Amino acid sequence: MSSTLPTPQPSLGTQSAAETMAPQDQRAAEMVDAVAEELSSLVIHPEEELVTKLAKVSKTPAAGFGVFATQDIPKGALIAVESAVLSIPAVPDEEAAPEFCAALHQLPKAKLERLQSLSLDPLAWKAVSGANVRSRIWQWCEDNLASNEGGQRTSHHELSKMVDITCRCYGIFLTNNLETGGESGRGVYPFFSRMNHSCRPDIFEFFDIKTKELSLRAIHDIKAGDQIHSTYVDLLQPRKKRQKTLAAWGFHCQCTACANPAFDTLSDRAVELDDMLEEYLFYHDDFSSDTDDDHEPFLKGPDEALGVAQDLIQILKDQAIYGESLFYAYWNGSKLGVEVDDLQLALDYAREAREIEVCCVGTDGKLSDEDTIEWISYLESQIAHGADKGTLSARLAHGDYDP
Numbered sequence: 001m002s003s004t005l006p007t008p009q010p011s012l013g014t015q016s017a018a019e020t021m022a023p024q025d026q027r028a029a030e031m032v033d034a035v036a037e038e039l040s041s042l043v044i045h046p047e048e049e050l051v052t053k054l055a056k057v058s059k060t061p062a063a064g065f066g067v068f069a070t071q072d073i074p075k076g077a078l079i080a081v082e083s084a085v086l087s088i089p090a091v092p093d094e095e096a097a098p099e100f101c102a103a104l105h106q107l108p109k110a111k112l113e114r115l116q117s118l119s120l121d122p123l124a125w126k127a128v129s130g131a132n133v134r135s136r137i138w139q140w141c142e143d144n145l146a147s148n149e150g151g152q153r154t155s156h157h158e159l160s161k162m163v164d165i166t167c168r169c170y171g172i173f174l175t176n177n178l179e180t181g182g183e184s185g186r187g188v189y190p191f192f193s194r195m196n197h198s199c200r201p202d203i204f205e206f207f208d209i210k211t212k213e214l215s216l217r218a219i220h221d222i223k224a225g226d227q228i229h230s231t232y233v234d235l236l237q238p239r240k241k242r243q244k245t246l247a248a249w250g251f252h253c254q255c256t257a258c259a260n261p262a263f264d265t266l267s268d269r270a271v272e273l274d275d276m277l278e279e280y281l282f283y284h285d286d287f288s289s290d291t292d293d294d295h296e297p298f299l300k301g302p303d304e305a306l307g308v309a310q311d312l313i314q315i316l317k318d319q320a321i322y323g324e325s326l327f328y329a330y331w332n333g334s335k336l337g338v339e340v341d342d343l344q345l346a347l348d349y350a351r352e353a354r355e356i357e358v359c360c361v362g363t364d365g366k367l368s369d370e371d372t373i374e375w376i377s378y379l380e381s382q383i384a385h386g387a388d389k390g391t392l393s394a395r396l397a398h399g400d401y402d403p
Ligand SMILES: C[S@@+](CC[C@H](N)C(=O)[O-])C[C@H]1O[C@@H](n2cnc3c(N)ncnc32)[C@H](O)[C@@H]1O
Pocket: 062, 063, 064, 065, 066, 118, 119, 120, 121, 175, 176, 192, 193, 194, 195, 196, 197, 198, 249, 250, 251, 252, 253, 254
């Protein structure tokens, strides 16, 4: 197997900022260096041990390996930053196996070893050993590896061995890969791959399209020694649906939310509220025009919709669901605050949303396509200038909000 890719360069520059800047900027430069040093202790390279300043990978009693906090981690703290061991572009499912083969057979040895050390879920193994996927992998190997570097034909036995190894690695990829969204496809990230699932996750994972790095941040305070979980599923689903999806990883979730039936009522209600809100926010125009839809809209106007957003915020907090779902509940609440002409409420909710956003993705990232900072300053200026009741919502309805 050839290893033609160069070893990736660390994402943080090795040259010290203080070494390169003018003397009068020395203090600022030292601060930059301090931040770079702090961050470099969080960066995971595939060839290194899986330890950062705040967390490490260890054996769990019943779920293989997991990630544990090595010290108290405050909400919002950056736990790790890492690049992919292996990634493939966004392609239709039937093209994923050949894309994977091409990426795998270019992988440097250290990364290949890291990939092979990760867990292989029995169901993923079953999928890759099935005739369909195996024959695609066989075809790729035959087309690309049928002769060795000296030009001699690879024997059937050797080819079959390569197919076996490739299938096993593909199973590992399927067990551990994360969809990073849009054209960036999906990849396997070494530290993140060791995180077990909980329906009450402790972190938010954020893929930065510019740097191609994945950052993991605490979404609430975590105590030293606690296991750090991510979520493998959308949390705004009833328990049964979540567990059905999780069955693909071959385990039955026993997190606090799944083990305590009292959470089921809250969880079902959160799903209902979210559906009503979604219908109001995204489809209510369809109801006002002539439509064949066979039901009346759930929510009649912005006052009712705001009430639902407020209930949803409360229910998410009662269930200790932080992160993206709570962000959107506040964000929608802020937009509805404007619709009912309560600009102060709109501003308070926008600030809450921003706090969650920073906690999940840092100050430079964004959770939504819209810009929360611009929205906050827009609301602040409208309040400062005593925007007329109704003016702002009318302008927003026409899409001419111009911060
Ligand atoms: C991405 S890996 C997570 C790390 C894995 N435990 C390991 O040892 O590498 C996914 C696999 O971990 C296990 N797993 C994840 N979350 C779990 C949970 N809440 N309970 C039991 N097993 C879990 C399942 O076997 C699953 O297929």
